[in-house]
Amino acid sequence: MMASLAPPSNPSRNLVTNPRTKAPFQIAKTHPISDLLLPFRSIHTQLKLSTGTTSEKRLTTAQAVSERVEEGTTMAQGGENVKLLGAWASPFVIRTRIALNLKGVDYEFLEEVFGVKSELLLESNPVYKKIPVLIHDGKPVCESMIIVQYIDEVWATKAPAILPADPYDRALHRFWAYYVDDKLFPSVSAISRAQTEEAKAEAMEQVFAGLKLLEEAFQKCSKGKGFFGGDTIGYVDIALGCILAWLKATENMTGIKFFDEAKTPLLAQWVERFCANDAVRGVMPETDKMVEFAKMLQAKFKAAASAK
């Protein structure tokens, strides 16, 4: 029995060292569940780990977890084992990472390979088969804003609160987050999908109309402070802000200026403030990477369209 739980022999894993003790870090020792999940981890992630291109975040997680295991401390509040199935480019995944960062929750990021759905993903989200999926103590939570609320509730004692305390304000924030998903994001996608200049112009009009509404929403929700959530990043900030890397890439590629100081001054300032925030900076993709990704998607889209 123990033999089957032993980590597969992989000497290259010794490239990952514990920065504190300088000892080789055995991934398998993080948590028994990791052993069970190893076969499910995507090849991509295994390769990443073995080539030592472990991100800072992963090392921090690994270090923190290894220290806890070595010191034998009890589980942190809300359990220790937090994994996130996701992909660097996905705005929906970014939402959940911002929420985890806000709460200072350590987690293991399991990057899905583009175009390939891992066994773990299919098992954890059989209904939609989509990322992000948060797996907490082995139990999956799906749908980005549901995950964000879950994070807010599990780590409720950790500031900041993501949703406000007052029921009316909560309803207001939920309304605007819903608006972002229901109306704004589809209108942003419509720009990319537009086949004619006319269709593109119309899609852009929709986006600008939506941003104008969100400018008013900002005024209502922020109550004079720097975020929809007030002094700190909140529910609507997360819902909307996750798309900023994509919008910046689109601005870069098309010359469209989405956040105009003249049209939506509050939002224009909010964009800078949001992107500079600690909880956001590490997980917001850089514009040139997004441009590269967008071009790759465009090429695929064109190829698929002409193949028909």
Added chain:
Amino acid sequence: MATAEKGVALLDVWVSPFGQRCRIALAEKAVEYEYSEQNLADKSPLLLKVNPIHKKIPVLIHDGKPVCESMIIVQYIDEVWATKAPAILPADPYDRALHRFWAYYVDDKLFPSVSAISRAQTEEAKAEAMEQVFAGLKLLEEAFQKCSKGKGFFGGDTIGYVDIALGCILAWLKATENMTGIKFFDEAKTPLLAQWVERFCANDAVRGVVPETDKMVEFAKMLQAKFKAAASAK
């Protein structure tokens, strides 16, 4: 009118399943409110004022402040009247996430597939739409098992978030069964849901606010006639 300063008002339309969600939640919490039937063909200035973005019902107006979107209203009711039993969302964060997921699924996948039946122009399209609905109900049967933990509702002993999200469509489904002969809730295919349907419809919070089947049939026929007229006018 309660729309002014104090009190609770609901702008709604009697046939709307989304409106029914709010009515059921208000009944569960025994909240007194003023019901205001709206005319969607000629929207009132009040409706346009309180929901300028979507211009839709239901809208809950509480002490003059509007809340829009049915499941957001349901959560609002649950939170404002949190001290009144029963709780609509469960207490545990994981269970809450589960209930929110299935309510989202109902709006995102199930209800659109139900609408697709009515909109289907050919027998083929209709059969396909029905397949989608049955597949969805099968998933919800499994969801019921997970959420109910052996009790009578998704919410356990009492009507909860998913019960409200899903149950509001039952009047419409019963009318459709009546008119088409399709049996949506088959004891053989989805036994838990089939029993849940009877239990839900018999519940006190539901009985007073859900339209009767024959009234729904009448309404559905009227809609069908309109739809056909519009289609042939093109």
